[in-house]
Amino acid sequence: MLGRQVTMMTLTEEMVWEALQEVKDPEIPVISLVEMGIVREVVCTGEAIKVKMIPTFSGCPALVEMERLIEERLLALGAAAVEVEVLLKPAWSSDWITDEGRAKLKAFGLQPPHKHGGNIVQTFFEPVTCPRCDSPQTTLKNSFGSTLCRSIWVCDNCLEPFEQFKAL
Numbered sequence: 001m002l003g004r005q006v007t008m009m010t011l012t013e014e015m016v017w018e019a020l021q022e023v024k025d026p027e028i029p030v031i032s033l034v035e036m037g038i039v040r041e042v043v044c045t046g047e048a049i050k051v052k053m054i055p056t057f058s059g060c061p062a063l064v065e066m067e068r069l070i071e072e073r074l075l076a077l078g079a080a081a082v083e084v085e086v087l088l089k090p091a092w093s094s095d096w097i098t099d100e101g102r103a104k105l106k107a108f109g110l111q112p113p114h115k116h117g118g119n120i121v122q123t124f125f126e127p128v129t130c131p132r133c134d135s136p137q138t139t140l141k142n143s144f145g146s147t148l149c150r151s152i153w154v155c156d157n158c159l160e161p162f163e164q165f166k167a168l
Contacts (some may be wrong), residue, residue, distance in 0.1 A: 110163050130153075
């Protein structure tokens with residue numbers, strides 16, 4: 001019987017962050033959990049990896065799937081053990097979405113939230129532009145979209161409906 005020799009390499013934080021860029025948000029498959037600002041910290045100790053994540057909200061229905069996808073990707077990378085710690089404090093902020101992530105959301109047809117710097121009240125008075133034609137002439141149709149973190153809008157210019165990711 002031929003034995004298979006497995007060589008475990010020491011994984012670096014850089015390698016892990018790069019691999020996590022491939023883990024897509026289960027509800028928005030064009031953006032990674034890193035670009036969403038959900039993955040907050042990576043700790044490597046030899047072949048074991050600990051990932052700290054903050055979900056967009058504590059009742060996120062994709063939470064278990066996100067944990068599974070992170071673990072699956074890092075085990076495939078060569079980690080001997082993966083621990084995903086879900087933190088609820090501080091609360092996730094839409095300001096954590098990267099600029100690249102915001103561009104991907106918009107290209108997907110989901111208007112990214114305004115950056116608010118902690119003053120979320122100001123976002124309620126800013127115009128929401130259409131992700132398709134960039135018109136600021138839009139109308140809120142429903143405060144809740146396909147998930148709690150989205151709202152439904154219609155563009156008065158191109159007449160296309162779209163969702164906006166809420167500022168949180």
